[in-house]
Amino acid sequence: MAPVRNARYIFTEVPEEYPEPGRHFRYDDSQIVDLESVSLDGGILVKTLVLSLDPYMRGRMRPPSKESYTNPFRIGESLSGYGVGVILRSEHEAYALGDHVTYVDIPHQEYFVVKPNPFLRKIPSDAGVPWSLFIGVLGMPGQTAYASWKEYAKPQKGQTVFVSTAAGAVGSFVVQLAKLDGMKVIASSGSDEKAAFTKECGADVSFNYKTTSTEEILQKEGPIDVYYDNVGGETLDLAFKYAAKNARFIECGMISIYNKPDKSYPFKHLMEIIGKQISVNGFLVFDLVPKWGKQFYEEMPRLVKEGKIKFQEDRSYGLDQIGEAFVAVQKGTNNGKKVVVVAED
Amino acid sequence: MAPVRNARYIFTEVPEEYPEPGRHFRYDDSQIVDLESVSLDGGILVKTLVLSLDPYMRGRMRPPSKESYTNPFRIGESLSGYGVGVILRSEHEAYALGDHVTYVDIPHQEYFVVKPNPFLRKIPSDAGVPWSLFIGVLGMPGQTAYASWKEYAKPQKGQTVFVSTAAGAVGSFVVQLAKLDGMKVIASSGSDEKAAFTKECGADVSFNYKTTSTEEILQKEGPIDVYYDNVGGETLDLAFKYAAKNARFIECGMISIYNKPDKSYPFKHLMEIIGKQISVNGFLVFDLVPKWGKQFYEEMPRLVKEGKIKFQEDRSYGLDQIGEAFVAVQKGTNNGKKVVVVAED
Numbered sequence: 001m002a003p004v005r006n007a008r009y010i011f012t013e014v015p016e017e018y019p020e021p022g023r024h025f026r027y028d029d030s031q032i033v034d035l036e037s038v039s040l041d042g043g044i045l046v047k048t049l050v051l052s053l054d055p056y057m058r059g060r061m062r063p064p065s066k067e068s069y070t071n072p073f074r075i076g077e078s079l080s081g082y083g084v085g086v087i088l089r090s091e092h093e094a095y096a097l098g099d100h101v102t103y104v105d106i107p108h109q110e111y112f113v114v115k116p117n118p119f120l121r122k123i124p125s126d127a128g129v130p131w132s133l134f135i136g137v138l139g140m141p142g143q144t145a146y147a148s149w150k151e152y153a154k155p156q157k158g159q160t161v162f163v164s165t166a167a168g169a170v171g172s173f174v175v176q177l178a179k180l181d182g183m184k185v186i187a188s189s190g191s192d193e194k195a196a197f198t199k200e201c202g203a204d205v206s207f208n209y210k211t212t213s214t215e216e217i218l219q220k221e222g223p224i225d226v227y228y229d230n231v232g233g234e235t236l237d238l239a240f241k242y243a244a245k246n247a248r249f250i251e252c253g254m255i256s257i258y259n260k261p262d263k264s265y266p267f268k269h270l271m272e273i274i275g276k277q278i279s280v281n282g283f284l285v286f287d288l289v290p291k292w293g294k295q296f297y298e299e300m301p302r303l304v305k306e307g308k309i310k311f312q313e314d315r316s317y318g319l320d321q322i323g324e325a326f327v328a329v330q331k332g333t334n335n336g337k338k339v340v341v342v343a344e345d
Numbered sequence: 346m347a348p349v350r351n352a353r354y355i356f357t358e359v360p361e362e363y364p365e366p367g368r369h370f371r372y373d374d375s376q377i378v379d380l381e382s383v384s385l386d387g388g389i390l391v392k393t394l395v396l397s398l399d400p401y402m403r404g405r406m407r408p409p410s411k412e413s414y415t416n417p418f419r420i421g422e423s424l425s426g427y428g429v430g431v432i433l434r435s436e437h438e439a440y441a442l443g444d445h446v447t448y449v450d451i452p453h454q455e456y457f458v459v460k461p462n463p464f465l466r467k468i469p470s471d472a473g474v475p476w477s478l479f480i481g482v483l484g485m486p487g488q489t490a491y492a493s494w495k496e497y498a499k500p501q502k503g504q505t506v507f508v509s510t511a512a513g514a515v516g517s518f519v520v521q522l523a524k525l526d527g528m529k530v531i532a533s534s535g536s537d538e539k540a541a542f543t544k545e546c547g548a549d550v551s552f553n554y555k556t557t558s559t560e561e562i563l564q565k566e567g568p569i570d571v572y573y574d575n576v577g578g579e580t581l582d583l584a585f586k587y588a589a590k591n592a593r594f595i596e597c598g599m600i601s602i603y604n605k606p607d608k609s610y611p612f613k614h615l616m617e618i619i620g621k622q623i624s625v626n627g628f629l630v631f632d633l634v635p636k637w638g639k640q641f642y643e644e645m646p647r648l649v650k651e652g653k654i655k656f657q658e659d660r661s662y663g664l665d666q667i668g669e670a671f672v673a674v675q676k677g678t679n680n681g682k683k684v685v686v687v688a689e690d
């Protein structure tokens with residue numbers, strides 16, 4: 001069999017602000033691969049089916065000299081991230097032709113070789129849901145919401161939680177976990193359509209922060225006992241201002257500053273941490289999964305299959321769409337979990 | 346017996362920045378009191394001996410409409426705070442003439458009447474240390490350091506703690522608690538004299554932040570596993586930058602912003618909370634004392650009497666010195682726990 005195209009989406013320049021497709025990263029179809037003869041060296045050859053675009057990925061677009069909790073993307077190499085693929089060849093007994101796998105660091109290209117490792121996971125063939133859910137509600141975003149909520153929210157019935165980016169893959173899950181725990185949920189999102197979705201997820205107060213004042217909502221509907229933060233900056237500062245005594249803040253993301261060159265925000269209300277005895281907890285899902293992953297997979301796949309957990313997926317088709325999809329997630333113009341379908345099964 | 350003078354130090358105007366004696370608060374000797382006939386209504390008459398000046402008191406100089414965790418000072422009335430007094434008359438069986446008491450809210454005046462309440466505490470007559478220690482190392486500042494350290498530091502031998510205002514009443518105690526737990530201590534303070542005192546307390550790295558770059562110290566001596574924060578602002582931001590994974594931040598005070606009109610600081614490194622999985626814990630000593638107070642009083646008075654806990658006291662003499670003493674604490678020009686001796690025993 002002749003070699004075939006192995007198109008990629010490569011990183012080309014570190015951006016200061018929002019990355020621009022064509023400049024900071026771009027589609028490249030110059031490479032080929034021989035699927036029959038490419039060396040596996042004990043590993044597996046995978047055909048990429050669907051890729052996940054997540055807010056944290058912006059942090060990987062940095063100079064390699066800058067330390068952070070993620071690996072930096074390398075100039076000239078494919079982006080990478082969560083995804084699902086199907087095995088074309090295997091040299092490892094635990095993996096077979098046709099098995100589906102999820103992996104945390106699938107290169108953004110049509111085919112890749114990987115060795116079995118703790119982060120490569122087979123998807124049960126009888127899952128009964130689209131593969132893409134394993135990078136969404138049943139994957140990292142779902143685990144993020146679930147594990148951090150269980151670890152830090154200390155939910156109390158009747159208390160109030162404020163969720164930002166509440167229509168997102170993580171936020172919309174948090175809204176539903178909070179409702180399962182009997183809390184009042186204030187949900188902030190960036191469009192009327194998103195606000196309507198957070199309402200469907202059960203939020204008691206849903207608003208579009210672009211047309212409605214966050215401060216007015218929090219003043220009226222607060223104080224807040226839990227703040228689930230995906231945005232940082234001004235919204236976080238307001239959450240401090242309208243926090244209740246002993247509030248728990250769960251720091252999941254700060255997308256409002258990922259694309260700002262100086263990463264700063266002039267906080268006015270940080271002092272409330274003391275007077276209100278707030279606990280602010282940052283976390284990485286990786287470190288919580290050993291504790292909560294088992295319970296997650298015992299509870300959630302069933303609830304999702306039964307339609308008891310709502311979620312939205314926003315699909316693009318084609319590897320050449322990675323750039324636009326990436327930017328959409330950074331700007332919040334996506335509607336639900338952003339995935340790029342690279343190939344059908 | 347004829348009425349005697351009952352001088353006061355009264356609050357006169359809400360300050361925007363540092364308060365000025367004579368303008369925002371002032372000494373007033375216009376009042377008198379008849380010590381024999383003043384009505385006690387079941388309470389006790391106390392002669393004020395020594396008053397405590399603490400950083401948090403700045404927060405009480407605010408318009409009463411503004412909510413906070415402390416009661417605001419009232420225009421035209423005496424300031425108030427921690428202090429020690431001696432009983433001149435009692436109408437309550439639990440208190441007798443000559444007993445010494447500490448109280449959280451002694452009016453800044455020569456004599457006052459108070460009813461027994463949970464915050465009024467008798468000092469054991471055999472304490473064997475100066476009364477003023479009961480508003481210092483054996484009082485609120487000592488309890489603050491002890492309870493918050495026990496609750497949040499999760500000390501591990503060999504880990505590193507950074508303490509700001511490390512020569513202060515709370516900070517110097519924290520330095521010693523951290524050393525008892527086998528940690529490496531980096532101590533920041535505002536003069537060479539103070540830095541020398543933190544060294545005496547056992548700090549491994551002592552520096553004067555006015556002449557030495559905090560960033561250079563943290564870069565060299567960090568990363569830090571615990572940050573004990575008394576200052577907020579830039580120092581807190583640097584602590585985020587040089588924090589270790591799973592760092593614990595204990596938010597005790599933020600004096601760098603108490604006297605700033607807009608209370609803001611442009612934080613650049615708050616995002617580290619997520620990547621480093623930092624927990625930031627605000628607390629009020631009042632709410633921790635029920636849990637840790639007993640242990641504190643079992644351990645600390647003995648250690649203090651044996652000279653095993655170092656502390657510094659900075660005394661002023663005379664109620665008319667309250668204003669200057671108050672400002673000294675806000676500006677950090679005091680050396681050790683600031684007290685004003687109002688009367689000898």
